[in-house]
Structure formats: C-alpha cells, structure tokens
Amino acid sequence: MTQSHLVIDFPIAAPASAKALPEELPAVMPDLAKAQDDLGTVHFSRFMVEGDEKLLFLSDIDGEVDPHIERLVESAGPVFDAIFKHVDDPPATPVAGDPQRVIKWLKHHVREPSYTYFAYEDASVQDIKAAASAAGFTGNTSQAPLLTYMSIKSRVQGFALKLAGRSIRDDAYEANDSVGTLHFSHWVLFPKNHLGFFTIFDGDWDKYLQDFVEKVAFAFDTIFPHVDGGPPTPVAKNPQAFYDWALENNHPPIGFYSAYPGLGVQDIRALLTD
Numbered sequence: 370m371t372q373s374h375l376v377i378d379f380p381i382a383a384p385a386s387a388k389a390l391p392e393e394l395p396a397v398m399p400d401l402a403k404a405q406d407d408l409g410t411v412h413f414s415r416f417m418v419e420g421d422e423k424l425l426f427l428s429d430i431d432g433e434v435d436p437h438i439e440r441l442v443e444s445a446g447p448v449f450d451a452i453f454k455h456v457d458d459p460p461a462t463p464v465a466g467d468p469q470r471v472i473k474w475l476k477h478h479v480r481e482p483s484y485t486y487f488a489y490e491d492a493s494v495q496d497i498k499a500a501a502s503a504a505g506f507t508g509n510t511s512q513a514p515l516l517t518y519m520s521i522k523s524r525v526q527g528f529a530l531k532l533a534g535r536s537i538r539d540d541a542y543e544a545n546d547s548v549g550t551l552h553f554s555h556w557v558l559f560p561k562n563h564l565g566f567f568t569i570f571d572g573d574w575d576k577y578l579q580d581f582v583e584k585v586a587f588a589f590d591t592i593f594p595h596v597d598g599g600p601p602t603p604v605a606k607n608p609q610a611f612y613d614w615a616l617e618n619n620h621p622p623i624g625f626y627s628a629y630p631g632l633g634v635q636d637i638r639a640l641l642t643d
Contacts, residue, residue, distance in 0.1 A: 372412075372487050374555045375434050376480040376565075379424040379456050386455030387421040391623055393455075397448045398624035404445040405626055410437065412494055413553065413569050416623035417516045424452065427516075427567050429553045431493045438475050442468050449475075482555040486545045492641055494628045500640040501632060510571050510633030512552070516620040520597040521562040544585045550577060550634055564596065571633040578615055582608045 381387045394416060405411040414428035430437050442449065446464035449471060453459035460474040461467055489497070501507070545551050550571035557565040570577045581589070586604040589611070593599030600610040629637075 372490055373430050373434050374482045374485055375428040376557050377426040378478045378480050381423055382455055382457045384421040387418055390418055390424055390455050394623050397451045401445050401448045402626050410494055412628050414626045415514050417620040419518045439472055442472050480557050482557050484556040486554045488552050488634045489637055497629055497637055508631035508636045512627050514622045515568040517566045517618045519564045521564055521595055522597055541588045547584050548580045552634055578612050
C-alpha cells in the first residue's frame with residue numbers, strides 16, 4: 370500500500386480570520402472525523418494556524434493525494450465551506466455547488482514534502498484496524514503531533530538546505546526508525562523561504578525529544594544553521610536549547626484525528642507480525 374502525506378496550504382484572508390479559525394473549526398471537526406472514518410484511508414490528520422498568514426491541513430493517508438482530495442471534497446464539503454470563509458481568494462461556495470472547482474483549488478494549494486518517513490509503510494489503515502480487532506487489542510498509548518514552521522535565512526540557504534536534505538535522507542530514515550515511537554514525519558519546503566517539520570509520535574514529550582537528540586541529532590545539525598532562530602548546534606551538546614526551541618515552536622493542533630487511537634508504533638508492529 371502506497372502511503373502519502375497531504376499538505377494543503379490555505380492562505381488566510383485577514384488577522385481576524387486567523388483568530389477566528391481556532392475558535393470555529395472545532396465545531397466542524399466531528400463531521401471531518403466521520404468523513405475520514407468513512408473513507409477508511411486516513412491514518413492521522415490535523416490543522417494548524419501559522420501566524421496571520423496560513424492554515425495548514427496535514428494528513429497521512431493511504432494511496433495517492435489527488436484521488437484522496439476528490440473523495441474528501443465529496444464527503445466533507447461543509448467543513449471546507451467553514452474554512453473558505455476565512456481564506457484569501459477562495460473558490461465559490463458552497464462546495465456542493467461546484468465541487469470540481471474546489472478540487473482544482475485544493476490541488477493547486479498542495480505542498481509536496483521534500484522528505485517523508487513512515488513507520489509501517491506497507492500497512493494500510495484497514496490492515497492495522499483489522500489486526501487490532503482480530504487480537505482484541507485497543508491499546509492505551511497516547512499519540513500527539515509535533516507541528517513546527519521555520520523561516521529559512523535566505524533563498525540561497527534554502528537551496529543549500531535542499532542539497533543537504535538529499536545527503537541525509539537515507540541515514541535519517543534509519544535513525545527515525547530507531548526512535549521507535551515515531552509514526553510519521555515529513556519536512557515540507559514552503560514558498561517565501563519557509564520550512565515545516567511535522568510528526569506524529571507516541572508517549573511523553575520529553576522522552577520523544579530526548580530520543581531525537583540521541584538518534585536524529587545529525588539531521589537537525591544540518592538543518593538548523595540555515596534557519597532563523599534555530600537552536601545552537603551540535604544539538605547533542607545543547608539538548609536544553611533544543612527542548613526549549615521545540616516547545617516554543619510547536620503549534621497547537623486543531624482537530625487532531627487518529628484512525629487507531631491508543632495504538633503505539635510498537636503495538637502496531639507487533640500486531641502486524643503476529
């Protein structure tokens with residue numbers, strides 16, 4: 370099963386909309402959760418607001434992005450109606466009136482990840498849920514997102530970051546695997562010299578960051594010198610600065626959705642091998 374990261378970048382119309390979105394979106398999240406349950410191909414999803422400029426929708430899915438967007442628009446039109454009230458230059462609403470125009474708009478605002486990690490990349494949502502059901506296992510592991518958004522120092526630094534990312538990709542994948550509590554992660558380059566780092570992880574926040582310092586520090590050592598306000602490197606020698614940076618730069622999620630709450634990475638791997 371092919372897995373993909375979907376990132377939709379909604380430009381926010383005004384500062385008042387940036388304030389209104391976290392207040393209004395929770396009311397329509399049950400509808401979105403039901404639509405995603407019905408689709409049966411969404412592992413995790415979440416929204417975040419970045420400053421006064423953008424709303425990001427992040428989703429980890431089975432299959433390809435384009436057909437997923439088409440199915441999501443069909444099943445969650447009212448959710449997008451609520452969002453587009455606060456978006457700069459939106460498509461015509463209601464979505465049900467012209468879904469193809471909305472689909473075209475959303476596809477145009479997709480941002481492609483430059484690096485992705487999947488802890489169980491051959492397993493679909495339905496594989497995981499079926500394995501858990503067969504074993505009668507629900508689990509009690511907490512799951513949480515890390516949502517960061519960084520400014521790159523310059524366009525030249527952004528180009529250097531692209532080259533550096535290619536060189537660390539294989540090593541980073543193996544290191545992420547060794548963390549053992551990381552479901553998904555992806556780095557996304559945005560226009561105007563910005564970089565997002567987004568993950569889903571299990572358990573305690575401090576333990577998760579400690580594992581990153583111990584096992585994935587080399588990746589952050591490559592990235593942070595190109596980032597405004599990044600913590601000092603090497604990260605392994607400045608762990609407290611890294612913790613402080615992560616805490617300060619982690620955006621609160623809106624509508625965090627999980628297809629299998631309570632199941633940790635190690636639970637899933639064990640269920641799939643039984």
